[in-house]
């Protein structure tokens with residue numbers, strides 16, 4: 177057996193083989209896959225082989241589209257059949273919320289170039305005749321959907337990889353992964369030890385065990401899953417005899433997916449009475465075997481399916497497939513460089529290997545070979561979970577995700593499982609004040625505060641929610657007097673050491689401020705993509721605080737450590753430093769009540785370390801709400817004390833606590849973009865206007881500079897523009913298509929209702945060539961095209 181390799185991929189399921197193939201495709205031929213048994217020996221061999229593009233995350237949907245289109249290419253390349261059946265599929269909606277969701281998905285597909293259509297019950301009955309359309313409002317038809325042969329497809333990936341120079345070692349179990357001091361790996365197998373520069377964990381059902389070999393906890397859990405194959409169904413046999421094939425049907429309310437299998441049907445369920453499998457670890461002796469049939473747990477689902485697909489009731493069951501496959505807490509894969517590790521990569525928790533495996537393989541291979549994936553893959557980045565994730569979090573979240581697989585996902589929805597795992601010291605105080613909570617990177621954050629008769633639960637909706645007036649009240653309080661909230665939604669990093677400034681000059685694209693000042697700073701990748709929008713605060717020449725998105729702290733920390741310099745020390749202090757933001761016309765007076773320092777001597781973007789009440793704080797004159805305001809940071813142990821000081825001082829001024837919903841409304845007036853909406857690795861600084869914070873004057877070769885310079889010389893084709901939308905009862909969320917002269921020319925990055933200006937606002941990327949001061953467009957919201965007019969003047 178070969179004993180050295182550039183990459184050792186552990187696991188020969190569809191995902192490992194896809195990663196192997198894509199590495200060779202991008203030019204790395206010295207790559208090796210190690211499989212403890214034969215290829216497909218985990219979840220892969222018993223998959224139903226269905227594939228589809230539908231995914232709530234647009235980038236995931238695009239990667240699913242890539243995966244599906246890849247199969248023909250693989251067949252051509254290898255001469256092997258993937259057993260493709262591009263029969264199309266329809267997803268059914270039998271209530272308004274489900275229908276709204278499908279219509280919103282269809283809208284996103286417009287600019288993605290996916291040819292989906294919304295069809296009515298009659299059309300559904302025509303193209304999918306085994307469906308009883310009683311009660312069905314409509315459906316989303318996707319001609320790309322279909323099914324394939326799982327084993328044939330995996331072997332096609334494997335053959336394509338071998339053709340590119342890769343080696344596959346089967347019956348070769350990895351028992352240890354030991355890192356050498358130089359960051360490379362000794363991969364110990366029962367056939368000997370392999371020295372690999374990189375390790376990829378693609379061990380599927382055993383990803384947890386393989387991760388533990390390197391002391392890594394992967395938040396994933398296998399779930400049992402069952403599908404049934406019927407005997408011949410006369411209606412299907414008739415279609416087959418006529419040379420046709422019945423399309424797939426996903427019934428959201430029945431939580432089932434159905435398709436033709438030979439002359440019968442295949443139907444699988446995401447049942448509510450679901451069960452995790454091998455919670456404490458996948459046995460090594462689990463082979464190509466199935467779990468015992470279990471009709472009890474799918475009894476209700478079957479009863480429902482009999483009504484939706486009456487032919488099922490008349491046909492006998494030929495076989496039952498019941499097997500395990502893995503899920504992460506949010507159902508998306510865990511992909512990328514594992515934070516805190518060198519040369520260790522994850523390709524785990526891929527719950528839909530035949531929809532997603534190609535995209536996962538492509539993205540990971542790009543990351544390894546080119547340094548970054550071509551698009552924003554945060555939705556599947558393993559850095560989206562922090563060290564705080566334990567099995568106590570993973571298990572209930574995975575169960576919740578399985579049960580909600582076919583549920584409607586609302587933009588304002590907060591999911592109930594595994595809540596309260598992380599709280600700031602303000603939790604009880606805010607709870608008593610009526611906080612209605614959301615979760616951000618596991619942390620409880622107030623969305624708004626319910627006063628009097630205001631609702632203590634925000635109804636999930638695509639339309640304006642029942643929290644509307646509570647949010648309006650909070651916005652009004654900030655704009656007219658003073659509001660207070662925590663700065664928990666920021667990550668905080670402390671940068672110290674003699675080379676801090678020069679390091680920041682290289683890592684950040686903007687100007688690094690002098691002591692006592694702060695500056696907004698885009699952070700760019702080598703390809704010039706936006707990978708952060710930071711506030712850089714210079715406390716002293718060798719001490720800086722960086723703040724950015726709380727949820728992206730692992731993502732950013734990983735980048736910092738990958739690009740560290742000598743003489744720089746980086747600490748993630750996000751959970752050790754917290755504090756408050758006070759904002760509004762009375763904010764200066766409130767803060768003045770709490771300190772001897774002359775508060776109004778602080779200019780915009782100044783900072784100072786002073787004592788507020790009895791607490792030592794870092795005070796910054798800046799506010800994301802767009803008002804006069806301050807961010808006041810302190811040690812978390814002193815946070816309650818700081819609260820008492822500020823809250824007491826604020827009472828005569830009518831100080832009001834406000835939550836994230838009000839904050840996201842307030843930012844609209846100033847046209848402030850937000851991270852992962854306007855600012856994400858999908859975009860460059862020049863596309864989103866953040867290039868105004870790039871310092872081209874600075875004498876530093878900052879990462880991404882060549883791309884930024886090139887865009888300065890020749891501006892990119894897209895431009896971020898702000899619109900006032902003639903919206904009715906629903907506002908912009910994201911990815912709604914923008915029509916110019918009846919053609920889809922762009923899409924929204926975010927938006928919402930500005931309670932201050934009483935306008936519905938959209939941020940959208942449109943072709944630069946089309947941008948005029950009075951540009952008028954149409955934006956599709958819940959299936960309706962609404963007029964939108966560009967606005968140039970901020971609304972404050």
Ligand SMILES: Cc1cc2nc3c(=O)[nH]c(=O)nc-3n(C[C@H](O)[C@H](O)[C@H](O)COP(=O)(O)OP(=O)(O)OC[C@H]3O[C@@H](n4cnc5c(N)ncnc54)[C@H](O)[C@@H]3O)c2cc1C
Pocket residue numbers: 186187188189190191192210211212213214215216217218219220221222223224225226227348349350351378379380381382383386401402403497498499500501523524525526527528529530531532
């Ligand atoms: C009943 C059922 C129906 C499904 N239907 C569909 C469907 O219709 N469409 C769809 O897209 N997905 C479906 N899936 C999910 C799909 O099976 C998985 O997404 C996919 O198989 C995951 O592939 P993988 O390569 O990540 O993992 P696995 O298939 O589990 O592969 C992991 C491999 O790693 C090997 N390995 C583990 N540890 C070691 C080690 N220490 N040394 C060497 N090798 C090791 C294993 O032997 C195994 O071959 C279904 C799953 C089930 C259970």
